[in-house]
Amino acid sequence: MEVLIAVIKLIIVVVVLSVYVMYATWYERKVIGHMQQRIGPKRVGWHGLLQPIADTIKSFWKEDVIPDRADKPLFWLAPVIAAAFPFAAAVAIPFAPPLHLANGKVFYFSVFHSKIDILYILAMLGLASFGVLMAGVASGGSKYAFTGSQREAAQIVSYEAILALALLNPILMAHSLSIEGIVEAQRHLWFVFYQPFAFVAFVIAMIAATARVPFDLPEAEPELVAGHMTEFSGLKMGLFFFGQYVLIFVVSALASIVFLGGWTGPVLPGVVWYWIKILAFIFMYTWFWGTFPRYRYDQLMDIAWKALLPLMILNILWTGFALAVGLPVF
Amino acid sequence: MQGWLIAFISIVLLFVIFFGLLVVFKFLSPKEYYKEKFDLYECGYPMLSELRHFNIRFYIIAILFTLFDIEAIFMYPWAVDFKSLGVLGVIEMGLFVVMVFVGWIYAYKKGALEWE
Numbered sequence: 001m002e003v004l005i006a007v008i009k010l011i012i013v014v015v016v017l018s019v020y021v022m023y024a025t026w027y028e029r030k031v032i033g034h035m036q037q038r039i040g041p042k043r044v045g046w047h048g049l050l051q052p053i054a055d056t057i058k059s060f061w062k063e064d065v066i067p068d069r070a071d072k073p074l075f076w077l078a079p080v081i082a083a084a085f086p087f088a089a090a091v092a093i094p095f096a097p098p099l100h101l102a103n104g105k106v107f108y109f110s111v112f113h114s115k116i117d118i119l120y121i122l123a124m125l126g127l128a129s130f131g132v133l134m135a136g137v138a139s140g141g142s143k144y145a146f147t148g149s150q151r152e153a154a155q156i157v158s159y160e161a162i163l164a165l166a167l168l169n170p171i172l173m174a175h176s177l178s179i180e181g182i183v184e185a186q187r188h189l190w191f192v193f194y195q196p197f198a199f200v201a202f203v204i205a206m207i208a209a210t211a212r213v214p215f216d217l218p219e220a221e222p223e224l225v226a227g228h229m230t231e232f233s234g235l236k237m238g239l240f241f242f243g244q245y246v247l248i249f250v251v252s253a254l255a256s257i258v259f260l261g262g263w264t265g266p267v268l269p270g271v272v273w274y275w276i277k278i279l280a281f282i283f284m285y286t287w288f289w290g291t292f293p294r295y296r297y298d299q300l301m302d303i304a305w306k307a308l309l310p311l312m313i314l315n316i317l318w319t320g321f322a323l324a325v326g327l328p329v330f
Numbered sequence: 331m332q333g334w335l336i337a338f339i340s341i342v343l344l345f346v347i348f349f350g351l352l353v354v355f356k357f358l359s360p361k362e363y364y365k366e367k368f369d370l371y372e373c374g375y376p377m378l379s380e381l382r383h384f385n386i387r388f389y390i391i392a393i394l395f396t397l398f399d400i401e402a403i404f405m406y407p408w409a410v411d412f413k414s415l416g417v418l419g420v421i422e423m424g425l426f427v428v429m430v431f432v433g434w435i436y437a438y439k440k441g442a443l444e445w446e
Binding site: 002003006007010014059060061062063064065066067068069076079080083084085087088091092111112113114119120139140141142143144145146147150153154157158160161164165168171172175176177225230231234235236239297298301302305306309310313316317320321323324325 | 333334335336337339340341343344345347348349351352354355356358359360361362365367368369370371379380381382384385387388391392394395398399402403405406409410411412413416417419420423424427428430431434438443445
């Protein structure tokens with residue numbers, strides 16, 4: 001019975017997130033358009049609202065080009081992995097605060113919940129980078145795909161270490177790895193006020209780990225064409241985009257849960273607060289896209305390994321020390 | 331236990347869904363073969379060269395990542411059990427972190443973090 005409910009929930013999550021991804025592309029193009037004083041999509045439907053549907057249908061009727069030199073099984077597997085693991089991470093993200101029913105049971109708005117949600121999500125984010133790496137190897141020696149996938153894999157891997165270290169600070173304060181536990185620990189004051197450095201490091205790392213502007217080096221168009229996606233066409237390329245946008249949703253939700261108190265907040269009901277925070281992070285991604293130029297690759301690696309990593313290690317030492325002795329954390 | 335079964339079933343189902351989508355795509359998409367189209371992408375030339383080796387820097391980054399990510403994962407149980415481990419736990423973890431930090435300084439001085 002529980003499994004059946006979970007499968008129904010999973011199908012709902014897949015459908016909702018697919019529609020979300022389609023409209024996230026529309027929203028992004030529209031916002032970027034207005035930031036650059038253009039209109040953005042306007043032709044298909046009212047204010048271009050049918051544009052994402054047209055794009056999706058189009059991607060099904062593109063030719064499925066598999067280069068002769070490509071490694072065929074890997075070429076099929078890479079987009080599936082790149083799309084499936086971000087969705088697998090999203091499975092643990094709640095869509096609303098848990099509902100306490102009259103008979104004492106709790107209804108969760110996530111497919112899957114456990115005592116170690118955060119660890120599970122981090123593991124799935126780590127596995128998602130295999131899709132990128134595999135895409136480069138599968139392309140059979142294509143310069144652009146191979147170079148792009150190596151760079152992206154190195155970048156994702158570096159910033160995932162930062163992500164894990166930055167998340168450790170609020171977890172030290174919450175003593176819990178479950179999403180509910182962390183949100184409950186922030187009833188009085190959100191962790192962003194205790195851990196401003198960890199929050200900034202987390203935001204930088206989450207942008208870099210999803211490879212978006214200003215850290216979108218792997219897709220630097222003048223140098224690398226489309227990075228690891230160069231040889232992929234139609235829906236196969238579409239699945240990479242799916243994975244990336246779902247990843248953005250997952251890290252945005254994670255940031256709002258861990259640092260901004262999830263569904264806690266004054267006056268408004270919890271669900272509204274929760275979605276305001278997530279949508280604010282998603283807007284932030286687009287905003288940065290319209291604002292910042294791209295970093296160089298050596299600068300990117302320096303930020304991760306020479307600045308954020310020692311800063312986060314010192315931050316953890318300080319948080320642990322202050323909590324043990326009873327000093328204020330910040 | 332039931333929870334992890336659900337996680338496993340979800341991952342398998344997601345793989346089936348996306349693989350199924352790709353199979354649908356394969357049958358819907360038009361097919362027209364000529365050799366140049368199925369060659370690797372190149373900026374307007376016939377294919378010049380292929381690339382199958384990688385810079386040793388990426389290897390070093392992978393090793394450093396393993397080190398620091400395992401450090402982070404190692405600290406998670408400590409963070410959850412922080413209260414019961416108390417001051418002794420903080421001192422022990424502090425020693426561990428300082429040792430890893432010395433490793434980071436060594437890597438820095440050796441130039442493992444430089445990109446030229």
